Amino acid sequence: MQLGLIGLGKMGFNMRERLRAGGHQVVGYDPRPEVTDVPSLAALAEALPSPRTVWVMVPSGAVTRSTIADLAEVLDPGDLVIDGGNSRYTEDAPHAKMLGDKGISFIDAGVSGGVWGLTEGYGLMIGGGDEDVARAMPIFDTLRPAGEKADGFVHAGPVGAGHFTKMVHNGVEYALMTAYAEGYEMLAAEDLVRDPQAVYQAWTNGTVVRSWLQQLLAKALKEDPGLENLTGYTEDSGEGRWTVEEAIRLRVPVPGIAASLFARFLSRQEDSPTMKAVAALRNQFGGHAVQRISESG
Amino acid sequence: MQLGLIGLGKMGFNMRERLRAGGHQVVGYDPRPEVTDVPSLAALAEALPSPRTVWVMVPSGAVTRSTIADLAEVLDPGDLVIDGGNSRYTEDAPHAKMLGDKGISFIDAGVSGGVWGLTEGYGLMIGGGDEDVARAMPIFDTLRPAGEKADGFVHAGPVGAGHFTKMVHNGVEYALMTAYAEGYEMLAAEDLVRDPQAVYQAWTNGTVVRSWLQQLLAKALKEDPGLENLTGYTEDSGEGRWTVEEAIRLRVPVPGIAASLFARFLSRQEDSPTMKAVAALRNQFGGHAVQRISESG
Amino acid sequence: MQLGLIGLGKMGFNMRERLRAGGHQVVGYDPRPEVTDVPSLAALAEALPSPRTVWVMVPSGAVTRSTIADLAEVLDPGDLVIDGGNSRYTEDAPHAKMLGDKGISFIDAGVSGGVWGLTEGYGLMIGGGDEDVARAMPIFDTLRPAGEKADGFVHAGPVGAGHFTKMVHNGVEYALMTAYAEGYEMLAAEDLVRDPQAVYQAWTNGTVVRSWLQQLLAKALKEDPGLENLTGYTEDSGEGRWTVEEAIRLRVPVPGIAASLFARFLSRQEDSPTMKAVAALRNQFGGHAVQRISESG
């Protein structure tokens, strides 16, 4: 089918490739002339037959909001907009309302797979109405991995359910990464273990802990044993924060995910104010030695 | 090759199957007459040609200790004992010493895979001397999964390294399970999400969080949507506790693994003394309502 | 001075007592005829000389919002409203704006001390403009504990700073309570320790851990050794949740406070969905025994 695709960055660019390889006609738009197919959103709208389907794949937050607002201007009643970015699910209902006021339908799509999706397919988590989802199904069927449909695609519920599900996916992902990373640190700390990389490699088959992330850590350790070329400084992209916030709203205890999130915050601090206060306290009551700035290495 | 195998429980029984299917001659011993091949350890020793290789697959702790002590009596210099159970790695050096004093070699083997190992193979993490490991390699090669050797087998280091690595494997496993379980609870708590099972099914292909454990949770949810037929009461088998204890020894922060362990402790309490104390405190300073025993459901 | 006081519940009633004992003329309003001094907010406004000072001490959220909206109608330019309830600090700026549009000033006051404040005084954390705070100072000076002013009163910053500070106070309080409660559970679990109550009593003087909360736990344990008359079911009043949410906004790692919050969530669940999922997983891969509903006590 024909599809407009807005945003040709790391994810969108690859998705255009995969969709075209799957026989779809994709009109891509991106502000960067070297990758775009059309010069403007208006041109994108013109290039597509009615009713149009337009996939938005731009940074979440302000850029997604303004893109959807712009689309509301250039599209027509009966068209369909799919937000495939990492928007917080609470943004979906307002977007559906804004577009719905003009007769335009809205679907939210959580997309997982990273740079590997081009070849392996993207895990898809969809929120929206049944008819809208059915209409976009040819696109979903090409983007999702080969194999059983239910193994890589879910119509999770009404508008919002796709991004909520993707948010939880990423929260779980945070905790999985921390789990593997804690195991790595223990293996690296114990002299008996000759080579943590070999252990992670050996876990890729037959073990209970085997997984795709686990394979990636084996691969990363092969490329850089000791991980000496990088620091622990780690950004968080939003979903981890949102997951803990939503868990609080839902009164769901998430100690594993929260620990992962806090570890990322900590990784970005030069020194921890919390631990400075603990050090100050120990000094007060015990006369314990503290490390003064002038002494630290 | 020929192998003595002591302990024909859930794991040992299947291993005998897999080894025999792989062309090895296995003499199994178990106190239960309906499964054993020989009536005693002495008979097992007699049935094997020298130098013997004997795999111990019995419950960790007292049973493993007494089995190895008994083997020290019936085996001869030049023989080899492999402890494939879930022993704490700190037991390995004493076992190696006790056997070594009689000229008997010792290998510790961490074995992962559960009931699925029979058909898929067992992930193996080995500790011991190079010559001893080489000698037992035909056994390892049959037990491990098909495919690249390095993907399901690691000679992790000297005696102790196998069980240490397996212990960390299980600590990581605890945290992975908690990660998926927290995600499940969030999906189940949010009305937008129609069916958490469908989401877990859809994560099995293409997503960043896909894994063997993740597939198992999808399977469990398919068999019992809502998990209504079981309680959250969860045992811990030792490795999780040991992992946190060793992390403390090594000064490695493991908030994710520790959270998983504490959640298991809590799952086995009828009511939490910690939270009773918190409730008592709130009542003291705030006159906050507390739930008295007579009121609780 | 003269003060209007809206809300004569557990906190407000005691505050009226303390203020009157301190020589102030308090006109209290409450919908319950048996405690109110005037029949309506309008009557309260009439009963006070201009410029008026009115303290709002009602449940946070909807009730506080509607009370302040009602006050905006019956008060006059130059009057001052103090919100002394446990409002989220993000509500303060909108309230200040709503009142400010009519020339009415606004102060947010965090009040700590619970039922003990009547006799011991209330710890006060104030947000607002310097002139407004100066104007209400006679009230603050009576409510705060005797002794050094700086030890029980702080003008923390502009509007919002009072409630933000009180929120952090309560977040810290959550973690302190958990700390003492974890210690109690350990003492109660260890056979060597004859009487945890005696230990908590002995910690009230000379130790590093002594505190007011610690004394209260000793008192609670004296009244109910073993805490057998209450359950661990524990509400959270909002501030704990808000503290973790604000910590996420500020990228501050708060593992201690978050653990306390999650423990409260868990205390209110009949069974943990997270742990049911963990139990289901263990059953899948290991054939581990699980507790089915029919077996549990």
Next chain:
Amino acid sequence: MQLGLIGLGKMGFNMRERLRAGGHQVVGYDPRPEVTDVPSLAALAEALPSPRTVWVMVPSGAVTRSTIADLAEVLDPGDLVIDGGNSRYTEDAPHAKMLGDKGISFIDAGVSGGVWGLTEGYGLMIGGGDEDVARAMPIFDTLRPAGEKADGFVHAGPVGAGHFTKMVHNGVEYALMTAYAEGYEMLAAEDLVRDPQAVYQAWTNGTVVRSWLQQLLAKALKEDPGLENLTGYTEDSGEGRWTVEEAIRLRVPVPGIAASLFARFLSRQEDSPTMKAVAALRNQFGGHAVQRISESG
């Protein structure tokens, strides 16, 4: 009464002062000639009338073990040894046995109060037999704070109960310090709050969170606003690690105490191997930017 006191460091030196001020005759021994009263343990034994009471106040572990072994040589049946150091409680039974074999009694004493104990008294947690404890009571009565005996002294149980109780005390202390420190970090991170020190000062009277540690943090912040003269590098002295280990043995969930312990471990790492592994993983699957060593500040 007469007392031998071994170890005149930060704690022992002050205790000798307090005991002498209380009318006791103290013979102190320390390897440092400038503080010792006698040149050797043998001389200390000679200087005391039978039956002797000797208080050991030396570093826990090897030094305490060798000191007690030496005392077993120079003391006589009927004498009494008190270990007032921070020994792990599991050391007490062996010490009691070693001394008991020679007819010498043993008491373990947990002592809290730090450098402030000299003037304020020391919180005492005692393990031992009733007769032995009664015999040393004049010493305990001088060391403990003035006021109600039960508020600063507890005979917690048989040998081991004193050090176990002190260990839990210190575990609780870790969590309390973290609680206050997390609150400090939040106050310092929020622009609305003008001066976190003033807040901590204002919490010292009337609030629910007031405590001795809380006062100390207010004092530390007054001396060094912003805590700019020290780093977060924080040692742990053993009790925190032991508390978590014992909690695991007792199957008591202690997320608050464990979080405090792990935060200390982390404070001593130049970079977190766990977070390096997380960063490596993100780079693998998402092409996310990582901070390479060459880029970090």
